[in-house]
Amino acid sequence: MDALRQRLPAPRQDYLSRQARKHQGGSSAPGDSNGNSYAPSRMTQLAQKSPIWYKSAARRRLYFLLFPAAVVSYATSGYDGSMMNSLQTVPYWDDYFGNPRGASLGLMSAIMALGSICSTPVAPWVADRFGRRWGITVGSLVMIAGAIMQCESKNFAMFVVSRFILGFGLSFATTASPSLVSELSHPKDRVTVTAICNTCWFLGSIAAAWITYGTRTIPSTWSWRIPSLLQMLPSIIQLSTIWFLPESPRWLINHDRGDEAMAALTRYHGEGQETELVRLEFEEIKTAIDNEKRTGSTTWKSMVSTSGNRYRMFLVCCMGFFSQWSGNGLISYYLSRIMDTVGITDPATQSLVNGLLNIWNWALALTSAFFVERLGRRPLFRISTLGMLFVFTGWTVASALYSQTDAPAAAIAVMALIFIYEIFYCIAFSPLPVAYSVEVLPYSIRAKGMAAYVFATKCAIFVNQYVNPIGLQNIGWKYYIVYVAILAAESFVAYGWFLETKGKALEEIAVIFDGEQADVRVAGAKEEGGFIEETENVHTQV
Template sequence: MSDLAVSKGHFKVCGREFPRVSWLKLKNLRSTYFILFFVVLTSATNGYDGSMVNGLLSLQQFKDYMHDPSGSIKGLFSGIMFLGSLLALPITPYIADGMGRRWGICIGSIIMILAVVLQSASVNFSMFIAARFFLGFGVAIAHGAAPLLITELCHPQHRAIFTTIYNTTWYIGSIIAAWLTFGTNHIPSQWSWRIPSIVQALPSILQISCVWFVPESPRWYISKGQPEKALAVLAHVHAEGNYDDEVVQLEFEEIKETIAIEKEAEQTGWLELFKTKGNRHRLLILLSAGLFSQWSGNGLVSYYITGVLDGIGITDPNTQLVINGCLNIWNCIVATTMCFFVDKLGRRPLFLGSTAGMMVCFIVWTICSERYTATKVEANGSAVVAMIFLYYTCYNAAWSGLLVGYTVEILPFSLRAKGMCYMFACVDIALFFNTYVNPIALEKISWKYYIVYCVWLAFELVFVFFFYIETKNTPLEEIAKHFDGDAALVGGTAATEKGRIIEAELHDKEHKDATVQVHEEKVGL
C-alpha cells in the first residue's frame, strides 16, 4: 500500500494503520477540540474587519463623520491594517518559537484589544487610521501562532479538517459584522459605526480567556527540551491519558527524532527555504498561495462590494448590506462543508477545480458587467450578483480553508513559523495593494479592471497544475518525503523500532493469553 493510500476506516502513523477514532466519544479529545475552537477564532477577527469595512463604507453616518472619503482614502482606510501586519511579521516567529504558541495568540490578542479601544474612541480620521495599523500588527502576531498550535496539537486523523476550518472562520466574523452594520445602519448617530467597531474586540477577549485551557504544542515542548510534557499532552489529547497507547508512543518517537535531526542540521534560519530544491518548492507554494488567495478578484467583493454593486446600479445601502450579509452566510456554508472533503478528494484536485471555476465565473462576471454598462438592462446587473455567488462557491472549495491548511502542513517544524510568515507576508502585500488600488481602479475604469483578473486567473491555473502536489493522508512529520525525497529530515528509525517493540509485546501477550486459555481448558477437562 502506498503512503497516500489508507484503508477505509483507518489512518496512518509511521507507516502503520490504526482504526479511526470518534472525537465525540472521547472525553479529552472532545473537550480539547471545544476549547481549540477559540484558537480557531483568530481568523474570524480578519473576517470581521473585512466585512465591517464594507459595512462602514455603506453607512451614511460614517461617511459624513469621515467627510465622505475618496477612492484613495478608502484604500488607505483598509490597506493600513495590512501594512501593520506586514511590519509585525519579522517578530512573530520569535514569539511563537521562543515563548510558545499560546503566548503568541495572547500577545496578539492584547494588542488587538488596545487597537479596538483606540479605533472605537476615534475623533478624527488620523486616529482611526492609527488604530487600524496597530490592529493589523496584533492580528499578524496571533495569526503567526494559532495555526501552528492547531496543526501540532490535533489528532493525526483530524489535522486536515481542523487546519482547513481555521481560515474558514473568516466568514463567521464576516457574517457577524455584515448583519451588525446592517442593524446599526438604522441608528441616527455616530453609534451606528462605533458599535461594530467595539464588538470587533470580542474574538480577542474570548481568546485571552480561553487559550490557557488549551494544551501547548507537544512539538514545541520537545523543541525546548521538555519531552515529558510533550508525552503528557499527546497521551491526554490523543489517548485519553494512556501513556502506553501505541499511536502516542509512535508519534512521540517520530516527533522527538525528527526535531533532533532538524536541530542537528541547523536548518532554522530565514534563508533556509532558498537553499534546497525541496525548500524552494515549498517557498514557491507559500508565496503563490499568499498571492493567489487575495489576487484572484475576491478582494473586490471582500472589501469593496459597494463599488462593485454601484457599478451595476444597486446603490441602496440597505440592499448592499443585505447582499453582503447573504453572501457571507453562503460563503461560510460552502467553505465549512468543503473542509470535510480535504482528505477524501485531496488538496490538488480541490485547488485545480476551484481555480478553473473562478476563472470561468469571472469571465462571465466581466461580460455581464460590460453589458450592463452598455445597455443598463437590470437583468445584466442581476447576472453579476449571481456570478459573484458562483465565483465564491468555487473560491471556497479550496482557497479559503486550504490557504492555511495546506501551507502549514508542508513545512517542517524548524521552519514552520518562519515559513508561514513568508505566506502571510504575500497575503498582506496583496491585500495592501488591492485595498489601495481596487477602489481607484473601479472609480476610473469600472468593469474594464475585471479583465486583469481574468488573465491572472488563467496564469494561476497553470501554476497550480505544475507546482501544487498532493499530501493527503500523510502524517505531519512524513510530508517532508514528498518534497525532499531521500534527503527528507524525518525521524523514522526510533519510531519504527518502537513500533516493532510494541508489536512484539502485543504478540507475546497474545501468545501467553492463548497458552493460559489452553491450560485452563485442559485442567477443566
C-alpha cells in the same frame, strides 16, 4: 521536456519521473489517483483506526478548547473585511470621515494589512522563543488596544492609525494559531481541523455584516463605533481560553520538555493512556526535530537554503497571493462599490446582500473543509482556479453589457455570478491556504514559514485594498480584466505545480520535498501493541 525538467526543483523532477514511469507501464507502490505512491506508516494506520472525534471524550475537550483559543483569530480578519464593506453603506460613517472614495478609501482599508506586514519579522520569533500560546496572547492584547482606539477615533488619521495597530497584532495571532492547531490536533483530524481554521474568516464576516446591518439606523456615530469596538471580541475570547490548552508538543520537545509533551499527547491523543499511537507519535516528532537540529540553527536564510525549502516557500507564497489575488478582495471589501456599478445603490439592499453572501460563503467553506482529506488538495485547487476563471470572465462580460445597455438582466447576472464565483473560491481557497501551508512546512521553519505566508497574504491584501477602489472608480468594469489574467496564471500554476499531501502524517510530508534526507525512523511496535527495540522506516515513499 528533459531540459525543462533539469531546471525544476528536485521534488518536481521526482514527480514528473514517477508520472513518466506510470505512463510507460512501470510498477509503483500503492498510491493515490494523482500519481503519488506511498506506504502508510504504522502511526498513520493506527491514527486512521482511531474512533471518530465525537466518540472520544479527550478529543471533544481538545477541540472545544482549541476552537475559541486558537482559531477565532481568523474571525478578526473576516470581521474587518465585512465591517469595512458595510460601513461604506452607513451615512454617519461616510459623512464623519468626509465621504472617502478612491485612494483615501483604499488607505483606510489597506492600512491594516500594512500593520501586519510590519510585524511579520517579529511574530515568528515570539512563537518560536516563547511558544505558540504567547504568540496568540501578544497578538490578542495588541488587537484589543487597536479596536478600542478605532472606536474612539476623532478623525481620519486616528482611524487609520488604529487600524494599523489592529493589523500589527493580527500577525502574531495568525502566525502562531495555525501552528498550534495543526501540532495539537489528533493525526486523524489534523487536516480537517486545520482546514476549518481558515473558514472561521466567514464567522467574523457574518458577525460584522449583521451587526452593522442592525446598527446602521442608529442616528449617531455609534452606528459605526459599536461595530468598531466589537472587533476586539474574538481577541477577548482567545485570551479567556488559550491558557487552558497545553503548549504545542513539538515546541515542548524542541525545548527539551519531553515529559510535558508526552503528557499532552497521552491526555488528548491517547484518552489518558500511553498507547502505541502516542509513543509512535512522540518518537516520530522527536526524531524529526533531532534531525532538523543536526542541520544547525534555523534562520530566515534556512527557508531558501535547500531545494526542498525553496519549493515549500514557492507553495506558501502562492497560497498567500492566490488566496487574495483571485478577485475575492473586490467582494470582501468593495461589494457596495461593485453594486453601485450595476445600479444597485440602496444602502439597505447592499447591507442585506453583504449579510446573505457571507452566510452563503461560510456554508460553502465549512462543507469544503470536510472533503479536503477525502478528495485531496490538487483536485480541489484545479477545480477552484479553473471555475473562478470561467465565472469571473462571465462576470466581466455581464458588467460590460450593463455599462452599455443598463439592462436589469445584466445587473442580475452580475449578482448571480458573484454567488457562483464564491462556490469555486470556497472549494479550495477558504479551507486550504492555511492547512496546506502548515503541513508542507517542517517544524524547524514552520513559524517563520507561516510568517512568510502572512507577509505574502498581507502584501496582496494591501495592494488589493489600495488599488481596487481606484480601479473601480476610474475604469469601472474594465478593471475586472486584470483579475481574469491573474486567474489564468493561477490556473496554470495550480494544475502543474501544486503537490499532493493526502494521507500523510505531518512529519512524513517532509519526504515529498527533501527525499531520503527526511527519513523519519522511529521505534517500531509489535502487533500486540508493545514496544520493541528494532526500528521501522515509516517515511512516505514518493
